[in-house]
Amino acid sequence: MTSTQPRTAGSTDPDAPPAGTTAKRLKSGHGDRGGSRVFRWVSTGAGVLILVILAAVAIFLVQRAWPAITADPEELASRISWFRADSLLGFVGPLVFGTLLAAALALLIATPIAIGIALFISHYAPRRLANALGYVVDLLAAIPSVVYGLWGGLVLSPLVTPVWQWLGDWFGWIPLFGGSVSPTGRVMMTVGVVLAVMILPIITAICREVFLQTPRLHEEAALALGATQWEMVRMAVLPFARSGIVSAAMLGMGRALGETMAVLMILSPGFAYSFQLLVAGKQQTIAANIAAQFPEANQTGVATLIATGLALFVITLAVNMAARAIVARRKDFSGAN
Amino acid sequence: MAQRIDVKDLNIFYGSFKAVADVNMTIEPRSVTAFIGPSGCGKSTFLRTLNRMHEVIPGARVEGTVAVEGVDLYGSEIDPVAVRRQVGMVFQRPNPFPTMSIAENVLAGIRLNNRKMSKSEGQDLVEQSLRGANLWNEVKDRLDRPGSGLSGGQQQRLCIARAIAVKPQVLLMDEPCSALDPISTLAIEDLIAELKSQYTIVIVTHNMQQAARVSEKTAFFNIAGTGQPGRLIEIDDTATMFSSPKEQATEDYISGRFG
Ligand SMILES: Nc1ncnc2c1ncn2[C@@H]1O[C@H](COP(=O)(O)OP(=O)(O)OP(=O)(O)O)[C@@H](O)[C@H]1O
Ligand SMILES: [Mg+2]
Secondary structure (H helix, E strand, C coil), X not given: CCCCCCCCCHHHCCCCCCCCHHHHXXXXXXXXXXHHHHHHXXXXXXXXXXXXXXXXXXXXXXXXXXXXXXXXXXXXXXXXXXXXXXXXXXXXXXXXXXXXXXXXXXXHHHHHHHHHHHHHHHHHCCHHHHHHHHHHHHHXXXXXXXXXXXXXXXXXXXXXXXXXXXXXXXXXXXXXXXXXXXXXXXXXXXXXXXXHHHHHHXXXXXXXXXXXXXXXXXXXXXXXXXXXXXXXXXXXXXXXXXXXXXXXXXXXXXXXXXXXXXXXXXXXXXXXXXXXXXXXXXXXXHHHHHHHHHHHCCHHHHHHHHHHHHHHHHHHHHHHHHHHHHHHHCHHHCCCC | CCCXXXXXXXXXXXXXXXXXXXXXXXXXXXXXXXXXXXXXXXXXXXXXXXXXXXXXXXXXEEEEEEEECCEECCCCCCCXXXXXXXXXXXXXXXXXXXCCEHHHHHHHHHHHCCCCCCHHHHHXXXXXXXXXXXXXXXXXXXXXXXXXXXXXXXXXXXXXXXXHHCCCCEEEEECXXXXXXXXXXXXXXHHHHXXXXXXXXXXXXXCHHHHHHHCCEEEEEEECCCCCCEEEEEEEXXXXXXHCCCCHHHHHHHCCCCC
């Protein structure tokens, strides 16, 4: 669409300042410049502050985990009742694995659904329905994770057990669904579903914003070539939103990685490197493990738990950096220029 | 390839607002028709109804008929998507897809048509379309670079290449040069002169000299006042329009007395 505003504002513009003020403004630019200087200081300060906080957290974690990192594994085993591994790495490893598995599963379930909902809201639904839906999605984000945990443990687990059973019966030959399916539903798959529901709102909300920002120009370019609505979405909207989708997914993954209560209340824990999603007592996540053991832990125990926390910190950083790398890789083609 | 367009009693509405009223005109094949008129008189609005692009604006609708080679575009069994594949459009601001390379941009329309095309066929079509748009020599070494890395004028020619790659019957251009410098403008005008041997071309422009230079026919639209619908005042051979128009309003507009 071309501009529908008159092009000949210029001298007849009623909002134009009277002659003479321009000169004055040029001379007394001090106020504005002062403002921008303050802004620069504030923004630089904020940036530095974030780095400082990040460094402080890292230092804290390393310092407090140090006793566990340097301790003899046998000493750890003798002092900590729940330490059943032959080294600290052997203890952290399965937890890292469980954490990544839970987050990846949640992301795998949530991202396509979130993109679908966001697209529906931004490009398919009539305006009113879209607004209502957007509102509901935002509300979902406001539900505290304990509530999700309770719901997952009390309502969802029994509900999905027959489904998992069916999956195990028919698709048991796929390693993911193999093993003896738990009759309680307190398994990784259920955790994945609950975490997916938890991260769905944030991913949806960001995707919707990004989709809505697709330049009208590009959408019309696709439509004018004879694209259907879906082809237009594939041609103009999704490529434009790619980096936004990645960011949204990473934000969601960040939440899933650190989620404590929901996992704690649903999963029956275990310490194996196991991909069996339907079998109880196989995996555990770092955050849930910390929450479960912390109240009873002695000094060495706390240090060990903090070491696992350090691992979680590193994972989260790595995930974020990976996301940035993905976003940057095709920067030339991003449409930002 | 080129086809004739007959517009009859066309009224265009945005919701309850009547933006354009009672347009009747015939657009000849293998020629360039220019639309001129003051801002807001409905040139873009009317142009968009020629390939049903107005339908992407919520609330926009038309009454009347637009027939391409006798087939009413607004007939009940006509698919707007099919119409747009026949009637291509170039916009005021160059809009290559930023996420695609130059070559991909040219082939974007072909991909939509789901036509299976071998790699060499695709390359040939890219070259042929870019040559058609007078852009080949400038970009042949960087076909896999993003289209957004080109200059404005080059981007606009890329958009024209993209539009002609699907071999439409008609090419609509809404102020294609208004964002360009004089050199790029001339390049595009030359291009229009070449393209008219194959396509029916309709161009909206605010530039009288441009209308005089490129078009065979000129249509003048005007608006009586704000809130009034725009109307077609007259359409005639460009030479006649610029030397001895029938309507006083046309003469006033062309000689710069208002608008
Ligand atoms: N999307 C829209 N919704 C509602 N009204 C619109 C819309 N687009 C245009 N109009 C109105 O329709 C009328 C014609 O607009 P149009 O853009 O077709 O004018 P134009 O002749 O192309 O002007 P310009 O030379 O400035 O591009 C104007 O009154 C404008 O306000
Ligand atoms: Mg216009």
